Amino acid sequence: MKKAKKLHSTVKKQVKEKVELSAELLAIIKGLEFADFSENAMQKAERELLKLIDGLLDDEENALQVFYAVKVLRLIQRNDVEAIKKFRN
Numbered sequence: 001m002k003k004a005k006k007l008h009s010t011v012k013k014q015v016k017e018k019v020e021l022s023a024e025l026l027a028i029i030k031g032l033e034f035a036d037f038s039e040n041a042m043q044k045a046e047r048e049l050l051k052l053i054d055g056l057l058d059d060e061e062n063a064l065q066v067f068y069a070v071k072v073l074r075l076i077q078r079n080d081v082e083a084i085k086k087f088r089n
Helices: 002-016 023-034 039-056 060-077 081-088
Strands: none
């Protein structure tokens, strides 16, 4: 229960501070744009996002970054190019 409260507090703090997207996540999205969201680029981005998420999972303070990465991952898996474009803005 303590861990859940700490996590909630951390996420709440990050939201208030308007946490920026990680450089890695921005690079993945930008790479997709440069590749015109090709099928091959989407597959590579999916693999890179899974690695990014795995690397973020060890620290509770990364909760919001994990959320953003998972959101982009799901958008890629759904092939929702318009939502990916909007996500960056």
